[in-house]
Amino acid sequence: MILAGPSPRRRFPQRCLATLLTGALVLTGTPADAGRVPLISAEPDQTVGFDGLVYASTHVGDTVYLGGNFTHAIVDGKEVARKRLAAVDARTGRLLPWAPLLDDTVLALTASGGNLYVTGEFTTVAGQPRAGLAAINLTTAAVSPLKHTIKGVGQAITVADGRLYVGGSFTAVNGRTARNLAAFRLSDGAVDTGFQGGTDGKIQALTATGPRLYVGGAFRKLNGTDASARLGALRLADGKLDTGFRPQAPYPVFGLTIAADKIYAAVAGAGGRVAAYQPDGKLVWSSVTDGDVQAITYLNGAVYAGGHFTVACPQPSRDAKAWCPTKKMRPQPKMAAWDPNNGALLGWNPRSNGKWGVLTMKANPKLRTVTVGGDFTAFGTASRPRFAQFRASGYGA
Numbered sequence: 001m002i003l004a005g006p007s008p009r010r011r012f013p014q015r016c017l018a019t020l021l022t023g024a025l026v027l028t029g030t031p032a033d034a035g036r037v038p039l040i041s042a043e044p045d046q047t048v049g050f051d052g053l054v055y056a057s058t059h060v061g062d063t064v065y066l067g068g069n070f071t072h073a074i075v076d077g078k079e080v081a082r083k084r085l086a087a088v089d090a091r092t093g094r095l096l097p098w099a100p101l102l103d104d105t106v107l108a109l110t111a112s113g114g115n116l117y118v119t120g121e122f123t124t125v126a127g128q129p130r131a132g133l134a135a136i137n138l139t140t141a142a143v144s145p146l147k148h149t150i151k152g153v154g155q156a157i158t159v160a161d162g163r164l165y166v167g168g169s170f171t172a173v174n175g176r177t178a179r180n181l182a183a184f185r186l187s188d189g190a191v192d193t194g195f196q197g198g199t200d201g202k203i204q205a206l207t208a209t210g211p212r213l214y215v216g217g218a219f220r221k222l223n224g225t226d227a228s229a230r231l232g233a234l235r236l237a238d239g240k241l242d243t244g245f246r247p248q249a250p251y252p253v254f255g256l257t258i259a260a261d262k263i264y265a266a267v268a269g270a271g272g273r274v275a276a277y278q279p280d281g282k283l284v285w286s287s288v289t290d291g292d293v294q295a296i297t298y299l300n301g302a303v304y305a306g307g308h309f310t311v312a313c314p315q316p317s318r319d320a321k322a323w324c325p326t327k328k329m330r331p332q333p334k335m336a337a338w339d340p341n342n343g344a345l346l347g348w349n350p351r352s353n354g355k356w357g358v359l360t361m362k363a364n365p366k367l368r369t370v371t372v373g374g375d376f377t378a379f380g381t382a383s384r385p386r387f388a389q390f391r392a393s394g395y396g397a
Contacts, residue, residue, distance in 0.1 A: 037301050037339055040370055040390045042350045042379075047093035049074040049385030050086070053356075054373025056109045058116075059364040060138060064090045064371050065116055066387060067106030074385055084122065085109075085136070090367055093389060100141040101126050102134075107168075112159040113186065114138055117146075119154030119166050133166060135189075146189040148174055150182075156217075160208030161236040162186050163195065167203030167215065180219070183239070197223055197239035205256040205266075211236050212245065214263060216253030231256075231265060231277075247281035250320050254307075255361075259298035260340055266296040266305050274305045274338055275320065285316040285343030288324045289332070295361035297370060300392065302346060304370055306335045306358025316343030334358050334376060350379045350390065368392035 052070030059065075066086045072079040073086055073095050080095060084102040088095055107120035115135040118125075125134045125143050132150030136143055152170025159165070164184040173182045173191060179198025184191055201219030208214065212233040215222060222232040223241045231249035233242040251269030258264070262284060267273040272293040276284040289309035296305040312332040313324030330345060334357035337348040352358065354376035361372045369391040377385045 037337075037346055039302055039337060039346060039348045039393070040299065040304075040368070041393050042348055042390070044350065044379050044382055044384050044388040044390055045093050045369075047384065047387060047389050048088060048095045049383075050082070050373075050387055051079065052386070053359065053375050054386045055105065055107050055120075055359050056118075057360045057362045057371055057373050058109055058111050059090065059362055059371070060111045060116075062090050062367065063096065063138075064088050064362070064364070064389075065109060065111065065138075066373055067109045067118055067120070068373065068386075069105040070386070084120075085116075085118065088387070090364060090369060090371070090389065098138075098141050100136050100143070107153065107155050108157040108166075110157050110159055110164075111138060112164070115144055115146075117157055117159070117164055119150070119157050119168065121153055132170070144189075146184075148184070148189075148191070150178075151175075152180075156203050156206040158206040158208055158213075159186065160213060163192055163236075165206055165208070165213060167199075167206050167217070169202040180217075181215070195239035197234045199223075204252070204254050207256045207258055208236060209258045212242055213239075214245075214256050214258070216249075216256050216265060218252040245279065245281045247277045247283070248320070249275070254292060254294045255296040255305075257296050257298050257303075259303075262340060264296055264298060264303050264305075264340070266293040266307065268292040270321070270323070272307055272309050273317075273320075274303065274336075274343075276303075276340065276343065283320050286320050286322075287316045287338055287343045287345065288313040288329075289336070290329065291357075294356075295358050295372070295374075297361045297363040298340070299363035299365065299370055300368060301340065302348075303338045303340050304335070304348075304361060304363070305338070306352070306361050306372055306374065308334065308355065308357040309336075310334075312336045312345055314345045334374075335361075335372070350388075352376045352379050 050070040051072045054068040056067040087098040102122040104122040109118045135146040151172040155168035183195035199219035200221040203217040205216035222228040233245040255266035263277045272289040275286045291309035293307040311329035334352035337346040359374040
């Protein structure tokens with residue numbers, strides 16, 4: 001059974017064409033590389049909404065799984081029970097019947113091998129004790145045998161190299177000391193004691209590619225080394241510091257995504273920033289906003305990011321700490337897009353709202369969509385409570 005929801009949009013609005021046209025210019029109106037960047041529509045699809053914050057999301061095929069502190073989905077104005085987790089058909093925007101029950105907030109999630117792995121503030125899943133970490137079947141919503149006790153809060157999660165990695169603000173797993181980072185074998189669910197990574201402060205982002213696990217957060221020392229404060233990399237093989245990546249990030253990192261041989265970071269700081277790094281950690285560009293950037297993703301040649309900012313600089317800064325080089329910032333409430341090559345702000349502006357704005361953002365390359373979650377309730381005049389999806393334009397994007 002699929003719960004009835006709004007019908008999917010079959011047309012491409014004029015705003016989609018406007019997005020492509022404005023994307024061809026920087027603020028000064030001078031042609032730039034931005035003209036070759038195909039952007040998604042700035043108008044959201046018709047989708048279900050939620051009655052509480054959406055903190056986390058991930059795509060599996062045509063389904064987007066969502067986690068947060070919500071207790072109901074909103075379908076055609078009516079509430080449908082969904083206790084901190086939900087699944088939405090990414091093609092139609094309709095709520096799916098998959099509905100596990102959690103007693104508290106989900107802060108991060110990822111999927112692998114038929115399971116959704118979740119971490120956060122919960123202590124039970126479907127009435128079974130699962131303190132801060134659980135695996136749930138993607139099809140049946142059954143709780144897997146994976147069972148550990150995290151003392152503290154998990155806030156980031158990813159899968160790579162046969163392991164599940166959980167980061168956050170915690171001191172122990174199953175009574176054994178863990179410095180905000182832990183690894184679990186996917187084969188049997190056991191803690192992998194061969195991976196010894198850790199930090200002296202909160203981890204807020206994890207992502208992996210090649211032989212590296214990239215770690216972002218508010219910590220000052222990664223594996224006891226202050227040379228990788230707030231952003232660094234560990235070797236997947238053993239958890240030791242990868243000294244080939246030295247980004248020297250000056251502000252806490254909330255989100256990470258990797259594409260086109262660059263590492264893109266959603267950053268706090270004086271205002272907020274989107275930053276691009278080379279694999280050796282050299283800064284490629286840094287772009288300023290007036291509030292924290294909390295989520296980031298990449299799709300089809302553009303970097304998309306969200307947070308609780310209201311304006312963004314049309315040009316990149318001269319270094320990682322410098323302010324906007326132009327006299328005027330551009331209105332860009334909660335979401336924006338950047339050219340990955342030069343850090344130029346692109347002409348994409350969904351006009352979101354909310355105090356905290358966007359908290360999670362994920363791309364689905366197969367469907368050419370970007371989904372977002374947070375505490376927003378609308379984009380322009382379009383009501384979209386706490387969840388929205390944007391898809392590629394019909395004009396060649």
